[in-house]
Amino acid sequence: MSGNCYKVRLMLSLLNLKYESRIVNGPEKEHKSSSFLEMNPFGQVPVLKDNDIVLRDSQAILVYLAKMYGGKDWFPEDSVKAADIVGWLSTSANEVSRGPSALRAHFILGRPINLEEAKSVTTSLLNVLEKKLSEFQWLVTNKVTIADIAIYPYIALAHQGNVSLLEYKSVREWMSRIEKLPGYVGMVGLTPSI
Structure with missing residues (x-):
């Protein structure tokens, strides 16, 4: 889960x-x-x-796997791109965790949370993602990186936290691109995004 x-x-x-x-x-x-x-x-x-x-x-495991086994595309050597990826890893540990992840834990596990704060964080996060992904296919480079993999799960599971992605077309298209990657595997609760 x-x-x-x-x-x-x-x-x-x-x-x-x-x-x-x-x-x-x-x-x-x-x-x-x-x-x-x-x-x-x-x-x-x-x-x-x-x-x-x-x-x-x-997040640390994603960095290790990318650096050890993934080649330069998953975690580029370029300092600016690497820093941008780390920023998205931080977003995963912060906004994603406090927003869609917290809402999911609340609605499917009954975990007590500050519901209004989690909804507000989620809306802000989705708006940032929608803007970014309306301009670019991926979060950092012109290819998928660990930044995309770090953010994807709890966005794709947002419906379990009573969050609709209907108005976030670019986010749904990005999710669909991830779901079409060779080697993609799903998990319980995930449904195709488009």
């Missing part, structure tokens, strides 16, 4: 990397067990183990 876990799984699939996924038992608090806390002291998923390397946080 985690959009953050999904973005890592999506990236692994887009890179055509073989991996083994392991579900962490949330209701039994497996993510708070001592063995899990050794991998991530914050007790959060996802965690990626690649040989002897153990990484936490979906």
